[in-house]
Amino acid sequence: MLIDVKNINKYFGKLHVLKDVSMTVDKSDVIAIIGSSGSGKSTLLRSMIHLETVDSGSICIDSSYLVKDGVYAPKNEIGAITSKMGMVFQNFNLFPHMSVIKNLELAPMLQKKMSKEEIRAKAESLLDRVGLLSKTDAYPDNLSGGQKQRVAIARALMMDPEIMLFDEPTSALDPELTNEVLITIKELAADNMTMVIVTHEMGFAKDVAKNIMFMDNGEFIEKGTSSEIFNNPKHERTKAFINSIIK
Numbered sequence: 001m002l003i004d005v006k007n008i009n010k011y012f013g014k015l016h017v018l019k020d021v022s023m024t025v026d027k028s029d030v031i032a033i034i035g036s037s038g039s040g041k042s043t044l045l046r047s048m049i050h051l052e053t054v055d056s057g058s059i060c061i062d063s064s065y066l067v068k069d070g071v072y073a074p075k076n077e078i079g080a081i082t083s084k085m086g087m088v089f090q091n092f093n094l095f096p097h098m099s100v101i102k103n104l105e106l107a108p109m110l111q112k113k114m115s116k117e118e119i120r121a122k123a124e125s126l127l128d129r130v131g132l133l134s135k136t137d138a139y140p141d142n143l144s145g146g147q148k149q150r151v152a153i154a155r156a157l158m159m160d161p162e163i164m165l166f167d168e169p170t171s172a173l174d175p176e177l178t179n180e181v182l183i184t185i186k187e188l189a190a191d192n193m194t195m196v197i198v199t200h201e202m203g204f205a206k207d208v209a210k211n212i213m214f215m216d217n218g219e220f221i222e223k224g225t226s227s228e229i230f231n232n233p234k235h236e237r238t239k240a241f242i243n244s245i246i247k
Helices: 041-048 075-082 100-111 116-129 145-157 175-190 202-208 226-231 236-245
Strands: 003-012 015-025 030-034 056-061 064-068 085-088 163-167 194-198 211-216 219-225
Touching: 003 041, 015 041, 015 219, 030 041, 030 202, 041 056, 041 163, 041 194, 064 075, 085 145, 100 116, 100 145, 116 145, 145 163, 145 175, 175 194, 175 202, 202 226, 211 226, 211 236, 219 226, 219 236, 226 236
Parallel strands: 030 194, 030 211, 085 163, 163 194
Antiparallel strands: 003 015, 003 056, 056 064, 211 219
16 A cells, blocks of 8 residues: 555644544545545645644555654655655645746756756646646746646646645635646546545545545544445435535
8 A cells, every 4th residue: 555544643732633543545546535624634634744743643655654653754764755745735835936837847956866958858748738838937926726726736746756645626716717627637547646635526526536535523434435425425424514515
């Protein structure tokens, strides 16, 4: 398995945000995590990539422990572990003072593992892949929200991640811009990219995810296939959530 999360707990002060959360992700899995705002979904994703620290439990990424029984790997090893993942945020997190292509080139330039020419060729290829090669020299402020998010996806792919994490990738977008981002994510799924997606887009989750995980109040209440969760949820809290969002 690529990700193995076991019994992680996270507190913000006295607030118990993640409660003995466990999950596994295998290669080429596409897992959608659904649930109400404040249920712990984004905190879980951020903990996987070390943007948050957990108070106990274990997170293993591709056979390397980021944290084991509450003890983190040495600082000099954490970067190598988290580099196996790319993350796309709901608010894009692009550098506004850099052109689109410079946003893509920055991280590989800092790694210094490829020549400038190789980095430029790769950036152009990925921009072409997400349909934005014509925006190479544009700045983020001159892009639509959907275009910004597709640039953010291309930027994450620059580092050849084995796993992509998406934290509400369409929540900051107008409905008409959402589809272009979802198409890009579906194409990644078709290419067998391993993905964990926190989303409020139920139609998308139903369509693209291999498995759905419903989180409520810091716990996974129910896990199953798309059909099981949407057509025959077993837990009352899952039923109530599904009924509240699917009219």
